[in-house]
Amino acid sequence: MIIGVPKEIKANENRVALxxxxxxxxxxxxxxxxxxxxAGEGSxxxxxxxxxxxxxxxxxxxxxxxxxDMIMKVKEPIEEEYDLVRENQLVFTYFHFASYEPLTHxxxxxxxxxxxxxxxxxxxxxxxxxxxxxxxxxxxAVQEGxxxxxxxxxxxxVLLGGVPGVQPGKVLILGGGIVGTQAAKIAxxxxxxxxxxxxxxxxxxxxxxxxxxxxxxxxxxEYNIRKLIQDHDVIIxxxxxxxxxxxxxxxxxxxxxxxxxxxxxxxxxxQGGCIETCRPTTHANPIFVIxxxxxxxxxxxxGAVPYTSTIALTNATLPYAIQLAEHGWQKACKQRSDLRKGxxxxxxxxxxxxxxxxxxxxxxxxxxxx
Numbered sequence: 001m002i003i004g005v006p007k008e009i010k011a012n013e014n015r016v017a018l019x020x021x022x023x024x025x026x027x028x029x030x031x032x033x034x035x036x037x038x039a040g041e042g043s044x045x046x047x048x049x050x051x052x053x054x055x056x057x058x059x060x061x062x063x064x065x066x067x068x069d070m071i072m073k074v075k076e077p078i079e080e081e082y083d084l085v086r087e088n089q090l091v092f093t094y095f096h097f098a099s100y101e102p103l104t105h106x107x108x109x110x111x112x113x114x115x116x117x118x119x120x121x122x123x124x125x126x127x128x129x130x131x132x133x134x135x136x137x138x139x140x141a142v143q144e145g146x147x148x149x150x151x152x153x154x155x156x157x158v159l160l161g162g163v164p165g166v167q168p169g170k171v172l173i174l175g176g177g178i179v180g181t182q183a184a185k186i187a188x189x190x191x192x193x194x195x196x197x198x199x200x201x202x203x204x205x206x207x208x209x210x211x212x213x214x215x216x217x218x219x220x221x222e223y224n225i226r227k228l229i230q231d232h233d234v235i236i237x238x239x240x241x242x243x244x245x246x247x248x249x250x251x252x253x254x255x256x257x258x259x260x261x262x263x264x265x266x267x268x269x270x271q272g273g274c275i276e277t278c279r280p281t282t283h284a285n286p287i288f289v290i291x292x293x294x295x296x297x298x299x300x301x302x303g304a305v306p307y308t309s310t311i312a313l314t315n316a317t318l319p320y321a322i323q324l325a326e327h328g329w330q331k332a333c334k335q336r337s338d339l340r341k342g343x344x345x346x347x348x349x350x351x352x353x354x355x356x357x358x359x360x361x362x363x364x365x366x367x368x369x370x
Contacts, residue, residue, distance in 0.1 A: 001325040002032045004068025006061045007039035010075045012283035014042025014306035015313065017072035017093070020053040022314040022321075027054030031325045036064040043310040065089075070324060074313065075300060076103055087111040088347065090329050092321065094118055094133075097344055098245045098358035099272040104345070111348045113329055117317065118271075119243040119352060120342035127242060128338070129320070131178050132312035134267075136302040138182030138238065141265045142171065144296050145234035146190065148263045148287060154294045156261030158233045161191030168192050172228050174220065174249050174274060175238035176203045179267050183236050188212050195228060225249060229258050237266040237274040243344070244354030245272035252276050260292035270299040334370050343369070 003026060005017050016039045018026075023033045033055040037047055047057050058064050065071060065084035073093035077085060079102075085091060087110065095116040097104045107114050117129035127134075142160075149169065151157035162168030171187040173180045176198035187194045188211065196211075197220035198204050204217040211217075218224055229235060229250070235258075239246045246268040255277065266278040273279075277290050280299040287296050302309035320339060323332045333340040344352040346369040349362075356363035 001328075002034065002067060002069045003321070003325060004064040004071050005033065005035045005039055005055075006064045006071065006073060006081075007036040008042075008074055009061070009080060010078055010300065013075055013300050013303045015074040015300075015303055015310045016040045016043050016045065016306075017074050017313070017317070018321075019043075019311055019314045020045055020049040020055075022318045023050055023055045024053040025318060026322065026325060029322065029326065032056070034058050034064055034067050036061055040310075043306040045310070070321075070329075072317070072321060074303075074310075076100070077106075079106075082106040082110065085110040085112045088113065090115060090324065092117070092317070092324065094270075095344060096270045097352070097355040098243060099270060101359050104350075104355060104359060104361075107345045108348050108350065112345075113343070113347065114345040115324075115329065115339070115342045116243070116344045116352075117342070119344060119354075120320065120338050121242060122338050129313075129316050129342075130240075130242075132316045133302045133309065134178035134240075135182050136305060136309050136312065137267045138179035139186045140301050140304065141179070141183045141236045141238070141267050142186040142190065142234070144286070144298075144301075145171070145236065145263050145265045148294050148296055149233055149261070151261075154261065154287065154289060155263050156233055156259060160187065160234070168214075169233040170195070170231060172232040172235045173197065173238055174225070174236065175240065175268075176200065176207050176217070177238060177240055179238035179240070180236070181207065183238060183267075184211060184215050187234075188215050192234075195232070197224065197228070220249070226254060226257060229254055229262075231259070232262070233259075234263045234265065237264070237268050237278070239268050239274040240271065242354065243352050245358055246274040248274060248276045250275040250277075255291040255293045258291075258293050261294065263294045263296065265296045267301065269297040273297065330370055333366075340366060340370070
């Protein structure tokens with residue numbers, strides 16, 4: 001198979017879909033890899049390293065798309081790329097369709113095969129291609145929350161870890177999944193007082209067993225959220241419904257109940273966000289303020305640490321990319337239920353229920369396209 005790796009053109013996105021090591025694994029199996037020039041530089045990987053691994057370097061994004069049977073990306077295609085995606089071409093990337101209707105319609109029109117990293121799902125309900133970036137984003141959420149909690153950045157001026165004689169800051173985490181767990185680990189390591197909310201009692205029991213003493217668990221409902229937001233300094237939205245929009249757990253009216261300078265970090269913003277007042281921001285302009293509450297809503301948080309993120313992502317995606325390259329998308333998705341769940345849009349048909357429901361589109365069973 002011919003694999004194309006274009007340079008990411010979304011604002012401040014420095015990750016790349018494959019490391020040189022990943023390229024080498026594909027090439028030694030007889031596949032051809034085309035890489036757009038400088039695609040890896042933002043992550044610290046030079047064209048010469050890719051050439052040594054067996055890739056052929058192409059000068060433009062157009063050539064990279066035009067030559068490839070499978071496009072491997074990090075972020076969803078943006079408007080400039082819509083017309084580059086070809087009919088029957090396999091595009092393997094993070095799509096987050098349910099958060100952006102124009103992208104959904106563009107990919108329907110393209111009649112490409114859209115296989116989304118974020119909905120590949122194992123039988124135990126884990127999301128193997130979302131986990132590595134969720135781990136990065138969860139850990140970063142606390143870093144960014146702590147930074148914007150500083151007074152010069154617009155925050156309350158609270159040191160999360162406190163000092164002897166001064167109580168530590170408080171961190172509220174909405175969701176006890178991968179993002180929430182990683183955020184809790186880092187916040188607890190800072191010395192903050194941490195509360196994790198979730199609706200899954202089994203998950204709360206697990207977290208209560210494994211987390212340090214400065215991490216508390218509580219059942220998630222509107223009453224508890226409204227009570228807790230009144231005295232927490234950093235609130236992290238870490239809610240995920242695979243392939244669908246996140247529920248709005250923090251509503252507009254709740255901001256008036258928070259202390260001025262409270263920091264909201266909505267990690268779910270790339271799936272629509274779980275904080276009503278959040279809208280996607282970039283690393284260049286990461287925050288905005290509403291009612292004296294700081295909102296950090298960067299939609300590609302792991303893009304700020306691209307070296308770590310690119311290696312972690314390739315570690316997770318490469319085994320799937322090899323399966324797709326070896327067998328083709330139809331056979332690979334027939335053989336593997338986890339890959340099959342990654343199919344979102346196939347040749348103009350929406351085959352993922354959450355995406356169809358988000359925009360009231362017709363849903364076609366995935367088996368019908370295999």
